[in-house]
Amino acid sequence: NTLCYWTLRPDQTAVKYIWEEVSGYDDAMNPIRTYQVCNVREANQNNWLRSDFIPRKDVLRVYVEMKFTVRDCNSIPNIPGSCKETFNLFYYESDSDSATETSPFWMENPYVKVDTIAPDESFSMLESGRVNTKVRSFGPLSKSGFYLAFQDLGACMSLISVRVFYKKCSTTIANFAVFPETATGAEATSLVIAPGTCVPNALEVSVPLKLYCNGDGEWMVPVGSCTCASG
Helix, strand or coil, X not given: CCCCCCEECECCCCCCECCEEEEEECCCCCEEEEEEEECCCCCCCCEEEECCCEEXXXXXXXXXXXXXXXXXXXXXXXXXXXXXXXXXXXXXXXXXXXXXXCCCCCCECCEEEEEEECCCCCECXXXXXXXXXXXXXXXXXXXXXXXXXXXXXXXXXXXXXXEEECCEECCEEECCEEECCEECCCCCCCCEEEECEECCCEEEEEEEEEEEECCCCCECCCEEEEEECCC
C-alpha cells in the first residue's frame, strides 16, 4: 500500500500536522515516500496517521508488514522522560470510503488496537537508520473494507513502508480431485473446508470430497478421493 497522501490528524491547535511526508531513498537507492514524526521535545503527544480505504474482498483475516526506523531516546539530548520508542497499530472497518479528517474520532474505540509495535533495533545520531520489519494480523473482518491507523505517542521514527496481504491455499490436485484456491480463515488457527471436484475421466469413490486449508495457507490431508473411470 503506497504511503502517499494518507490522512494526518492535525495537532490540537489545528495549525500544523505532526507526521510529515518526506521523500527519500531505500537501500537500493530507489526513490520512496515515507512518513516521519519526531516531536519528542514536547510531552503528551497523540499523533495519528491513517491509510487509504483498503477493500476487503472476501478476506477474513489480513496481515500487515511494517518497515520502520526508530531513534534511540537516550541518544537525543535534553528531552523529557515522555520520549517513546514504540507506536500503536489500529484498524477501523467500514462499508464505504467515508472517513474524513475528523471522522471517525482519532481514538481507540472506534479504532481497534492491534498491537504496540516495538523495534528490534533503534539508532543513534551517529548511526544510519536501522530498518525494522514487523508483521501483525487481525480479524475476523466483516465489512466492505478497512483503514489502518498509526498512533505516535512521542517517538522519533520513520514509517518506510506498509504492505497489506492475506494468506491462501493455492489451487491443487490431490487423489485425482481438484481443490480451488481458498483464502485462510478468520483466525490463525482456523481450518477452512474446500470442496473438491474429480478431474476429467475420474469418479468420486468416497464422500465428502474435501480438503482443509490451514491458517498458514497450507493444505492439510484430503478427505475422500476419486479414481479413474473404467475404459
